[in-house]
Amino acid sequence: MPSVDHAALLALFDRELREGARPDGPGARVERTGDVVRCVSTAQGWNGVVWSALDEATADAAIAGQIKDYTALGLDFEWKLYGHDRPADLGPRLRAAGFTPDPEETVMVGEIADLDLGATPPQGVRVVPVTDRAGVDLVADxxxxxxxxxxxxxxxxxxxxxxADPDTVVAVVAMAGDEPVSAARMELVPGTRFAGLWGGGTVEGWRGRGIYRSLVAHRAHVAAARGYRCLQVDATSQSRPILERIGFVPLTTTTPYVYRP
Structure with a gap:
């Protein structure tokens, strides 16, 4: 993505995917409580804070309020903290309130038109769309x-x-004969320019052969065909170098802070 306007892209990301978050599945809802936007689902869904506009005077009360609300629902939840969120000490405040941070990841974004999407699976491996329970079992495996x-x-x-909503999710599995060796999914957010790439993983013994990169390319082509402009990934230290070679750029960081009542 040449000559990226970093500030404009970050503002678009915050506005469309965080402050304007949408439910991510059946039974989920998005709520705004004061200066916090959160997702509430079942115990098997994702529950957590996706956006906040806090300062030193309001942060602790907002944190306590979210703990009280989710605890009343009997739910573990996550405060998804981004590197540019305020106040600057929001992370330490979350830890002091009983949250446990998971490893930091890098938010990577790529404009599909500027990405190198020529990767194909290695010989003997094919990419199969997932549409039914049998395919979902392969992804889970x-x-x-x-x-x-x-x-x-x-x-x-x-x-x-x-x-319930097949137009908002794409899942694929890479098969070597009858063996599932890699899988990934993509979440399409209606009304935005972003599609999110999630869960890309390859079993040990099949890594380093370009399968992950081919699954990125496959999903990117699907997203482009459906009118999406950008892809977003929360990248680990293992996937970040691969994504950078494809043309993704780092936008910010994200750290999941987890609270278990």
Missing amino acids: VHEKAFGEDSSWLRHQLLARLA
Whole structure:
């Protein structure tokens, strides 16, 4: 993305995806409480704060209010803190209130027209769209092997999205014969210029062969065909170099602060 207007792109990102957040699945809702925008779902969905406009005088009360509300619902939740959020000490304030930070990630953004999307899967690997329960099971299987995490939440959420609102989610799995070796999904946000790339993971033994890059290219072509202009990724230190070679640029950082009552 040559000659990026960083400030303008960051403002667009905040306005469309954070302050203007939309429900991310069946049973989810977006609420604004004071200067905080949050997502509320079931225990199997994603719950958390996506945007805030706080200062030194209002931050602690806002944090306490979110803890009280989510605890009353019996829900764990996440405060998704971005590197440019205010006040500058919001992270320490969250830790003092009982939140635990997960590892920091880099928000990467790419304008689809400027990305290098020529990657294809290696020989013997094919990319298969996921449209049913069998495909979702393959995605969940890859997730567990690639990340070493329970994938029951992913299985539930992806099945619900595909059944209720299939135009807002795209999932793919890379198959080597009958073996699922990589998987990823994309969330399409109606009314915005952004599509989000999520969950890209490859099982050990198949990494370093360009499969991740080919799944990025596949999803980018789908997003462009549906009229989206930009892709957004919360990148780990492993995926950031690959995305930079494709043409993504770092926009800010994001750190999930998790609260468990």
